[in-house]
Amino acid sequence: MVVETQTARFDSIPLDCGATLSPVEIAYETYGKLNAAGSNAILIGHAFTGDAHAAGISHEGKPGWWDSMIGPGKGFDTDRYFIICSNVLGGCQGTTGPGTINPATGVPYAMSFPVITIRDIVRLQKMLVDSLGITKLLSVAGGSMGGMQALEWAVTFPEMVWSAIPIATTWRHSAQQIAFNEVGRQAIMADPDWAEGEYYDKKPPARGLSVARMVGHITYMSDESMREKFGRRLREKEKFGFDFGVDFEVESYLRYRGNQFVSRFDANSYLYITKALDYFDLTNGTGHLVDAFRSVETRFLVISFTSDWLYPSYQSQEIVRVLRRINGDVAYCDLQSNYGHDAFLVDVAEQTELVRGFLESTARVAAEAGQ
Amino acid sequence: MTVNSNGTSSLLMRPDFKIIAEIIQPGTKVLDLGCGEGLLLAWLAANKKVLARGVEIEASNVRKAIARGVSAYQGDIDEGLADYPDKAFDYVILSQTLQETRAPLQVLTEMLRVGRKAIISFPNFGHWTVRMAMLFSGQAPKTDLFPYDWYDSPNIHFLSINDFEDLCRKNGFPIERRYFLSGEKKVNWLPNLRGQTAVFLVG
Numbered sequence: 001m002v003v004e005t006q007t008a009r010f011d012s013i014p015l016d017c018g019a020t021l022s023p024v025e026i027a028y029e030t031y032g033k034l035n036a037a038g039s040n041a042i043l044i045g046h047a048f049t050g051d052a053h054a055a056g057i058s059h060e061g062k063p064g065w066w067d068s069m070i071g072p073g074k075g076f077d078t079d080r081y082f083i084i085c086s087n088v089l090g091g092c093q094g095t096t097g098p099g100t101i102n103p104a105t106g107v108p109y110a111m112s113f114p115v116i117t118i119r120d121i122v123r124l125q126k127m128l129v130d131s132l133g134i135t136k137l138l139s140v141a142g143g144s145m146g147g148m149q150a151l152e153w154a155v156t157f158p159e160m161v162w163s164a165i166p167i168a169t170t171w172r173h174s175a176q177q178i179a180f181n182e183v184g185r186q187a188i189m190a191d192p193d194w195a196e197g198e199y200y201d202k203k204p205p206a207r208g209l210s211v212a213r214m215v216g217h218i219t220y221m222s223d224e225s226m227r228e229k230f231g232r233r234l235r236e237k238e239k240f241g242f243d244f245g246v247d248f249e250v251e252s253y254l255r256y257r258g259n260q261f262v263s264r265f266d267a268n269s270y271l272y273i274t275k276a277l278d279y280f281d282l283t284n285g286t287g288h289l290v291d292a293f294r295s296v297e298t299r300f301l302v303i304s305f306t307s308d309w310l311y312p313s314y315q316s317q318e319i320v321r322v323l324r325r326i327n328g329d330v331a332y333c334d335l336q337s338n339y340g341h342d343a344f345l346v347d348v349a350e351q352t353e354l355v356r357g358f359l360e361s362t363a364r365v366a367a368e369a370g371q
Numbered sequence: 372m373t374v375n376s377n378g379t380s381s382l383l384m385r386p387d388f389k390i391i392a393e394i395i396q397p398g399t400k401v402l403d404l405g406c407g408e409g410l411l412l413a414w415l416a417a418n419k420k421v422l423a424r425g426v427e428i429e430a431s432n433v434r435k436a437i438a439r440g441v442s443a444y445q446g447d448i449d450e451g452l453a454d455y456p457d458k459a460f461d462y463v464i465l466s467q468t469l470q471e472t473r474a475p476l477q478v479l480t481e482m483l484r485v486g487r488k489a490i491i492s493f494p495n496f497g498h499w500t501v502r503m504a505m506l507f508s509g510q511a512p513k514t515d516l517f518p519y520d521w522y523d524s525p526n527i528h529f530l531s532i533n534d535f536e537d538l539c540r541k542n543g544f545p546i547e548r549r550y551f552l553s554g555e556k557k558v559n560w561l562p563n564l565r566g567q568t569a570v571f572l573v574g
Contacts, residue, residue: 301437302444320444324454329424331437332444336430353438361440 001071003029003056003064005094010127013089019114023103026128027052027094028086031070032078034134039366041134042076042359043125044085045142045149047345048216048273049265051093054085068348075352081138081359088145089124090116090273092266099200099266110268111197118145118280122152126160138362141165141355143344144311145273148280151319154298155282163299163362165355168308168344170315171289172281177310180219181274184212188267197268209267210258217257222307222340226250289322299329299365301358303351305343306336331358386555387466387492388414390570394490394548395419399461402426402486404448404478405468409436416441424460426451449473452481460486467568469493470526476538479573483544488574495551497531497563516567532563539573548572 005027012022029052034041044054046065055070055078057063064085070076076083087095090113098113105112129137140153140161147169154164170177188194191208199205221229230250234240237247246252282292300323304316313334323330335350337343344351388411395401397419403412406425413436416423425443427433436443448465449472463486465478470493472478482489494516495501504512511521519526530538532551539546551558551566558566 299442320446321454324444324451325456327456327459329422329442330444331442332446333430333433333437334445335434350434353434357438357440361442364440 001031001056002059003031003053005029005052005058007094008128008131010124010131013120013124013127015114015120016117017114021096021114024089024096024124025094025100026086026089026096026124028084028128029053029056029064030085031055031083032081034082034132037370038134039136039138039370040080040363041082041084041129041132041137042139042141043129043137043153044070044076044083045121045125045140045146046085046088047142047144047146048277049261049270050146051091052085052087052095053093055083066345068345069352069355075348075355076141076359077356080363084129084132086125086128088121088149088273090121090269090276092269095124097266098197098268098272108200110200113268113272115279116272116276118148118152118276119156121276122149122156125149125153126157129160135160136366137161138366139163139165139359141167142169143167144169144341145277147311148277151282152280154296154300155292158296158298161298162366163301163358165301165303165358166316166319167303167351168305168311168316168341170280170311171292171319172283173278174315178278180215180310181278183215185271185274187211187215188270191267194267197271199267204262205267206259206262209262209265209270210255212267212270213261213265214254214258217254219310220341222309222338224307224338225340225342228338229253289318290325293322293326293328296326296328299358299362300331301354302330302332303344303354304332304334305339305341305347306334307338308341308343310341385411385466386552387568387570389555390550390552391464391466391490391492392419394570394572395421395462397421400424400459401462401464402455402460403464403466404452404482405465405471406436406441406443407432409439409441409443411464411466412436412441412443413439448478452478452485455485457484458487462486462488462490464490466490466492467494470496470528470530473527475528475530476542479538479544480542483574486574488547488572489544490570490572491535492568492570493530493535495532495563495566495569496529497533498567499564502564532566532569535569535571539571544573546571546573 055064087093102109140150147166150164150166188208191205194205233249235252304313320332337347400422403425412423415421433445463482500514501512550570551562552568
């Protein structure tokens with residue numbers, strides 16, 4: 001299934017920081033068919049460095065980042081549901097972001113791009129969903145930052161979502177999560193090539209971005225998965241080099257992933273999106289999650305993974321407990337996996353079972369309510 | 372009780388489920404503690420249109436329950452009830468699990484706080500086979516009802532029908548209905564001796 005990324009354009013979008021961005025474009029893909037009643041639409045939110053290409057094969061032959069979960073007969077079954085995935089605001093894969101030309105100046109926004117939030121990202125997604133003629137989504141789902149979008153949808157537009165599937169995520173970024181992001185940002189900004197973000201006609205801050213990605217990658221894996229994958233194996237040598245070239249497999253892997261990332265991701269987007277992640281707090285700083293969920297009637301399927309130490313299970317359990325307190329409709333499972341945070345992308349068999357059953361029951365609930 | 376497409380035909384295999392399904396009124400809110408794979412809840416949701424919620428400690432069971440469309444969450448009964456507001460449910464079910472909880476009295480008290488009614492079923496430790504096994508072997512009884520060796524049994528509190536009635540009396544838990552079963556048959560005469568399974572509607 002070869003898929004095409006499409007673009008929708010809107011005159012302007014008001015942002016949490018007070019600024020207005022105009023115009024604004026959003027890149028998106030869709031899979032499956034919207035039914036006549038418009039009742040089978042599911043929005044997928046991508047993780048930090050993901051994009052709109054969630055499923056199928058692109059023209060370049062690249063499979064979508066969640067192709068194992070989205071497709072005919074898969075967890076998000078495209079024979080039954082109409083799936084939408086868009087690139088986030090502030091991103092660099094088709095949606096307006098710091099690398100986009102500012103029409104007022106004729107050059108990229110760079111650091112003059114307004115600081116955005118997860119709610120801004122969701123607000124733009126809502127404009128897209130509205131423009132597709134969908135009045136209520138069957139579900140909003142996603143892992144990591146995608147899970148934050150699912151939660152934000154349920155809280156900000158509760159009347160527009162039957163259900164939400166937040167996976168491997170949190171209701172607010174913790175000190176540890178902010179700390180890792182800050183290391184990534186500092187690595188980029190410490191690279192002289194970053195040049196206060198004005199590098200678009202020059203050499204990009206490849207070394208800084210690559211280091212940021214290396215740190216990120218460590219947090220996505222687990223002690224166990226790294227031990228299994230690399231151990232202390234040496235890279236194409238029998239003995240230590242007694243120098244600072246690559247000795248270990250894990251070093252080689254991280255350098256490779258870092259370098260590969262630079263060719264597809266914009267350093268300024270890295271700064272802006274990590275900021276949106278760090279600002280994320282469903283309670284707007286009050287800490288009272290019960291109040292945030294008070295008027296929410298959305299059904300929830302919350303999933304965490306036992307070895308995820310970046311978004312540990314307790315953060316998902318906090319969400320579940322609060323939903324219980326308001327007698328909300330919540331299903332929750334802490335799936336056993338050794339893959340760490342990456343589990344929602346790579347360890348999908350059990351996740352598929354959960355998502356399939358939950359979506360079926362949500363479709364039943366929605367159909368009964370619609371009668 | 373009919374077999375439906377949700378794979379809940381095996382509901383018929385559990386006689387206490389049959390009684391519980393009879394007790395529960397249509398359109399009510401039901402919480403099942405230790406819901407297993409969610410068979411009972413799926414059946415109740417499909418056939419009695421109840422609002423079904425389940426708690427289950429085993430991840431593999433929770434997975435199957437959710438896959439069946441039941442809103443189940445992974446958690447511990449002993450601490451899981453605390454979050455719910457008072458009278459959040461019409462019925463709170465505890466089937467064949469009371470004898471496995473660490474603090475049975477606390478669980479019962481909590482059940483009656485979050486539910487208007489509690490439905491409790493358990494294997495009767497006063498059944499004559501248990502008494503005989505103990506009398507003649509001099510060892511921890513191992514019977515059809517209690518098939519485990521003492522060292523790998525999930526049961527940590529053993530109670531008979533009389534014990535349960537006693538507890539309810541002492542704590543002022545009003546017993547509304549009681550059912551005693553031997554296999555699938557109801558037992559009315561000498562239930563504490565002849566009943567294998569007891570089902571109580573309390574509250």
